[in-house]
Amino acid sequence: NAGVTQTPKFQVLKTGQSMTLQCAQDMNHNSMYWYRQDPGMGLRLIYYSASEGTTDKGEVPNGYNVSRLNKREFSLRLESAAPSQTSVYFCASSDGRGFYEQYFGPGTRLTVT
Amino acid sequence: RKEVEQDPGPFNVPEGATVAFNCTYSNSASQSFFWYRQDCRKEPKLLMSVYSSGNEDGRFTAQLNRASQYISLLIRDSKLSDSATYLCVVNNWGGFQKLVFGTGTRLLVSP
Numbered sequence: 163n164a165g166v167t168q169t170p171k172f173q174v175l176k177t178g179q180s181m182t183l184q185c186a187q188d189m190n191h192n193s194m195y196w197y198r199q200d201p202g203m204g205l206r207l208i209y210y211s212a213s214e215g216t217t218d219k220g221e222v223p224n225g226y227n228v229s230r231l232n233k234r235e236f237s238l239r240l241e242s243a244a245p246s247q248t249s250v251y252f253c254a255s256s257d258g259r260g261f262y263e264q265y266f267g268p269g270t271r272l273t274v275t
Numbered sequence: 276r277k278e279v280e281q282d283p284g285p286f287n288v289p290e291g292a293t294v295a296f297n298c299t300y301s302n303s304a305s306q307s308f309f310w311y312r313q314d315c316r317k318e319p320k321l322l323m324s325v326y327s328s329g330n331e332d333g334r335f336t337a338q339l340n341r342a343s344q345y346i347s348l349l350i351r352d353s354k355l356s357d358s359a360t361y362l363c364v365v366n367n368w369g370g371f372q373k374l375v376f377g378t379g380t381r382l383l384v385s386p
Contacts, residue, residue, distance in 0.1 A: 204375070205376040252318055263309055264374055266320070267318060
């Protein structure tokens with residue numbers, strides 16, 4: 163039981179390049195989330211998917227797009243990377259019931275030069 | 276005012292000490308509450324949910340005070356392995372179940 167997995171673990175991009183961060187969960191959770199974490203700031207929600215087939219913007223969606231490919235997978239795309247997108251990106255999932263606690267993947271460290 | 280506020284620390288304590296962290300939240304309609312632990316360069320991991328009546332898990336005790344809008348975490352008999360950043364997390368309803376994260380309190384336990 164791997165929980166939430168993310169690829170890649172590390173990535174360096176040049177300004178203007180694009181890339182997709184992959185996330186998958188094997189807990190049969192309905193809801194999935196993408197966050198970014200920057201020094202001195204709490205995790206900030208980029209996009210979320212409350213259930214398969216739906217996606218919605220979070221607090222900081224500009225410059226990102228997402229795809230909920232199926233119940234297991236939720237990808238985050240940077241179409242034209244900017245230095246301001248240098249961050250650690252975490253994917254999370256929850257079963258959308260009860261206390262709504264979320265479980266996180268190991269993160270992707272992205273540097274945009 | 277931030278939605279969730281924590282003292283960033285660091286709290287430096289010796290092994291065996293008892294340490295407590297507080298966290299305040301601004302939304303009186305917040306529905307559920309959590310403490311997460313985050314080790315350096317790792318993902319946040321759920322430490323415990325915080326129930327209205329308070330709850331204990333081994334050396335860890337969490338309390339909720341809805342009237343004053345704060346949550347506390349008490350760690351007894353600190354271990355070196357408790358060194359980490361502790362994130363206070365609140366679940367609000369903003370059209371969806373939204374988790375709001377504090378910036379964390381850093382704990383350093385020394386021998």
